[in-house]
Amino acid sequence: MTRRIFEELVDSIAENGEILKQQVCCETNSLLGSCLADLCRMDEETSKARLAVIDASKRLIHLVTGPYDLFYDMMSEVFQVGVICEVEPEMFGHTPLLVLCVYDPVATRSCMWNLNIIFPVASKIYEGLKVDPTASDNTRCAASLELGFQDYVKATTRSVYYSSLHTVRGFNWSSIQTVVDIGGSSGHVSMALAEAHPHLHCIVEDLPDVISGGRETLRPTYADKIEYLAHSFFEPQPVATADCFLLRFILHNWSDEDVCRIIANLSQIYRSLCDPASIVRYMDCRMLALFGGHERTKNDIVALVQGVDRRLVWESCTQPEGSVASFLALQCI
Numbered sequence: 279m280t281r282r283i284f285e286e287l288v289d290s291i292a293e294n295g296e297i298l299k300q301q302v303c304c305e306t307n308s309l310l311g312s313c314l315a316d317l318c319r320m321d322e323e324t325s326k327a328r329l330a331v332i333d334a335s336k337r338l339i340h341l342v343t344g345p346y347d348l349f350y351d352m353m354s355e356v357f358q359v360g361v362i363c364e365v366e367p368e369m370f371g372h373t374p375l376l377v378l379c380v381y382d383p384v385a386t387r388s389c390m391w392n393l394n395i396i397f398p399v400a401s402k403i404y405e406g407l408k409v410d411p412t413a414s415d416n417t418r419c420a421a422s423l424e425l426g427f428q429d430y431v432k433a434t435t436r437s438v439y440y441s442s443l444h445t446v447r448g449f450n451w452s453s454i455q456t457v458v459d460i461g462g463s464s465g466h467v468s469m470a471l472a473e474a475h476p477h478l479h480c481i482v483e484d485l486p487d488v489i490s491g492g493r494e495t496l497r498p499t500y501a502d503k504i505e506y507l508a509h510s511f512f513e514p515q516p517v518a519t520a521d522c523f524l525l526r527f528i529l530h531n532w533s534d535e536d537v538c539r540i541i542a543n544l545s546q547i548y549r550s551l552c553d554p555a556s557i558v559r560y561m562d563c564r565m566l567a568l569f570g571g572h573e574r575t576k577n578d579i580v581a582l583v584q585g586v587d588r589r590l591v592w593e594s595c596t597q598p599e600g601s602v603a604s605f606l607a608l609q610c611i
């Protein structure tokens with residue numbers, strides 16, 4: 279179909295162009311202006327041929343260049359992004375932003391992050407708002423729906439390897455009165471501890487939003503056993519009288535430098551850690567890919583801790599059977 283129209287247009291231009299050519303040849307140069315429209319003695323046949331050439335040429339341009347209006351609409355969308363602009367009518371050029379992206383690797387990566395991560399996630403905002411119109415539940419936000427990150431976390435924490443029962447059973451809690459559950463989230467580990475060891479007083483520390491969520495949902499049975507404290511582990515530890523600081527799945531997504539800052543903010547440390555096993559190596563890779571952090575062996579931790587405070591000395595390491603993590607006990611001498 280397109281081929282037939284193309285051939286008809288080319289033939290029409292050739293045929294009518296021939297008629298125009300004859301007229302042009304009859305004119306003396308002095309009478310011919312800057313274009314054929316200026317032909318002074320144009321008879322009816324020539325006039326028709328001229329209009330036919332104009333019409334066929336326009337249609338041929340559209341056929342060869344594609345639907346220009348649609349193309350222009352699409353370009354107008356691209357203008358909004360700010361990387362291409364219309365330098366002059368129908369002439370497109372790069373903006374300084376695009377030039378920056380070409381020469382600055384940080385700007386390029388930032389654009390790629392937006393294109394690969396943010397834009398696909400943002401496309402799920404509508405679905406997220408349909409299930410959670412207040413947009414207050416991060417398990418149903420666009421990122422969770424698109425990337426399934428919360429499901430991944432849920433599935434991991436549900437597995438037996440990560441069970442809080444290992445924390446409950448794997449350590450001799452009888453000598454401890456007060457435990458600070460650093461980065462304790464909504465307090466699920468403290469609840470398991472309080473249930474199994476009723477003498478324990480647990481203080482759950484986490485970021486303010488997490489703490490207010492935990493406080494609101496705490497069951498009355500735990501009211502006198504668990505308290506909540508909004509605190510960042512990058513600030514000096516406010517609870518000076520605790521017997522034990524529990525850091526469960528806290529250090530592994532931070533760099534050595536950050537881990538040193540976290541440790542330096544504590545006066546005594548008890549840290550659960552496992553010896554390298556295949557599951558830990560797997561976790562190690564995930565921490566590296568997601569946060570630039572990594573899992574640490576007993577020796578890694580001891581070296582880090584000693585670098586921060588030489589009074590903190592290695593006491594014991596026990597790995598509850600079936601647990602991915604171990605208890606690493608360090609004592610302040």
Ligand SMILES: C[S@@+](CC[C@H](N)C(=O)[O-])C[C@H]1O[C@@H](n2cnc3c(N)ncnc32)[C@H](O)[C@@H]1O
Pocket residue numbers: 460461462463464467483484485488509510511512525526527528
């Ligand atoms: C991987 S979760 C571990 C939760 C809990 N300890 C467990 O074992 O299931 C890490 C926790 O650290 C908290 N967190 C992140 N940055 C923090 C900070 N600067 N200060 C205190 N808590 C923080 C997060 O809100 C989250 O609850």
